[in-house]
Amino acid sequence: MLEKLAHFNRERVPERVVHAKGAGAHGYFEVTNDLTQYTKAAFLSEVGKKTPMFIRFSTVAGELGSADTVRDPRGFAVKFYTEEGNYDIVGNNTPVFFIRDAIKFPDFIHTQKRNPQTHLKDPNAVWDFWSLSPEALHQVTILMSDRGIPATLRHMHGFGSHTFKWTNAEGDGVWIKYHFKTEQGVKNLTADVAAKIAGENPDYHTEDLFNAIEAGDFPAWKLFVQIMPLEDANTYRFDPFDVTKVWSQKDYPLIEVGRMVLDRNPENYFAEVEQATFSPGTLVPGVDVSPDKMLQGRLFAYADAHRYRVGANHNHLPINRAKSEVNSYQRDGQMRFDGNGGKSVNYEPNSFGGPTEVNEHKQAAFPVSGVAENVGYDHHDHYTQAGDLYRLMSEEERERLVANIVAAMKPVQRDDIKLRQIGHFYKADPEYGTRIAQGLGLQVPQEV
Numbered sequence: 001m002l003e004k005l006a007h008f009n010r011e012r013v014p015e016r017v018v019h020a021k022g023a024g025a026h027g028y029f030e031v032t033n034d035l036t037q038y039t040k041a042a043f044l045s046e047v048g049k050k051t052p053m054f055i056r057f058s059t060v061a062g063e064l065g066s067a068d069t070v071r072d073p074r075g076f077a078v079k080f081y082t083e084e085g086n087y088d089i090v091g092n093n094t095p096v097f098f099i100r101d102a103i104k105f106p107d108f109i110h111t112q113k114r115n116p117q118t119h120l121k122d123p124n125a126v127w128d129f130w131s132l133s134p135e136a137l138h139q140v141t142i143l144m145s146d147r148g149i150p151a152t153l154r155h156m157h158g159f160g161s162h163t164f165k166w167t168n169a170e171g172d173g174v175w176i177k178y179h180f181k182t183e184q185g186v187k188n189l190t191a192d193v194a195a196k197i198a199g200e201n202p203d204y205h206t207e208d209l210f211n212a213i214e215a216g217d218f219p220a221w222k223l224f225v226q227i228m229p230l231e232d233a234n235t236y237r238f239d240p241f242d243v244t245k246v247w248s249q250k251d252y253p254l255i256e257v258g259r260m261v262l263d264r265n266p267e268n269y270f271a272e273v274e275q276a277t278f279s280p281g282t283l284v285p286g287v288d289v290s291p292d293k294m295l296q297g298r299l300f301a302y303a304d305a306h307r308y309r310v311g312a313n314h315n316h317l318p319i320n321r322a323k324s325e326v327n328s329y330q331r332d333g334q335m336r337f338d339g340n341g342g343k344s345v346n347y348e349p350n351s352f353g354g355p356t357e358v359n360e361h362k363q364a365a366f367p368v369s370g371v372a373e374n375v376g377y378d379h380h381d382h383y384t385q386a387g388d389l390y391r392l393m394s395e396e397e398r399e400r401l402v403a404n405i406v407a408a409m410k411p412v413q414r415d416d417i418k419l420r421q422i423g424h425f426y427k428a429d430p431e432y433g434t435r436i437a438q439g440l441g442l443q444v445p446q447e448v
């Protein structure tokens, strides 16, 4: 009895500090287009090649038991089990993000979580932060639009969001962005319907995904990339590493890469979904990162979170273990449950035939110049792309967007916060700002 009760007391591990509520599925990725001129990644080397993968979808702000149908970005984290080790694309269902400097992330997330005193969600904090961080406007417009609440996890696109680098066998690189396009079509929920579902079935999205796959109705996405020549980054009309911006598809059209199909449910939620660890730093030869400041911060944050949440040996768990041979000189640590390298040599370099570093897969050299300093972005056009998005919407879409924002901002207690935010909407498009002001019973401030 003591053993049983003691184990029971230890059943919980820390939930993810963000993206705590999620659902996962296994599947495969199949290459449909030869892009070997751009990347030497072995899993993309041949049309028809299939690679097993695992995906975890999630909401961002809520806790592990929170409702699925809330207005929030959705996490879209894909793990490819390639023959060169694992490759993770840890993206969202939106192509941009609220901030573009990693140091702001904990502050931003504090505003999305609970007030330190009331333990309630806090619209004052949300809009205070956004109104003081105008770079958030593009993502706020997406979040408050119809796309803010997907109908199911199957009916939304996925994006790598950041700029990454592909390198080919000759060592030549290109900048790329990933787009997963749903084959089910995009479908969303209105705020009213979503609120009703959240009350009746908080696990609606989780259940839908599981049931679809169980019934053999396998959801699929086509993967595309936008490709930018390296030298274009110096002259493009905005910083192409700024994650609050999208690249125009007129400048860099979508190029098909392959197709992802989800065809198998996890056998055990804890072992496969809760213990899954995705990191933007889990890369394979032929794929690299970019100078995007957010991405650079994320390269540290994820593996650190995994060591805290799952343990130093999280990569040995079946869901995280590469399906190819992996050699390292890492040994010991809590819950080292495999053979721990046995009696083999545990240092490098050595004279005993142990695995040696593979230099051919080191990042290709690239020129760096200028002064290194902790600087902000010097590019301040937060408004053009948010305004373009507004102008692309039909009148019905604009009505719902304005209604969603007005409902979300109404509980904000301070008019100065509301007015500052209205100023940003106005700068994106005067009609956009004016309609929000009217909905809140306020005047657009003079100085905008």
Ligand code: HEM
Pocket: 015, 016, 017, 018, 019, 022, 056, 057, 058, 074, 075, 076, 077, 090, 091, 092, 097, 101, 102, 103, 105, 159, 160, 161, 162, 243, 276, 277, 278, 294, 295, 297, 298, 301, 302, 305, 306, 309
């Ligand atoms: C999860 C940090 C930005 C997508 C997480 C986790 C941390 C984190 C610590 C929990 C990891 C775990 O416990 O396994 C950060 C930081 C960011 C950032 C510091 C900015 C500097 C982003 C962006 C995206 C994103 C821009 C999407 C483009 C995700 C996803 C998950 C996640 C999908 C859930 C992964 C899973 O399903 O296990 N993030 N994040 N994050 N993040 Fe971020």
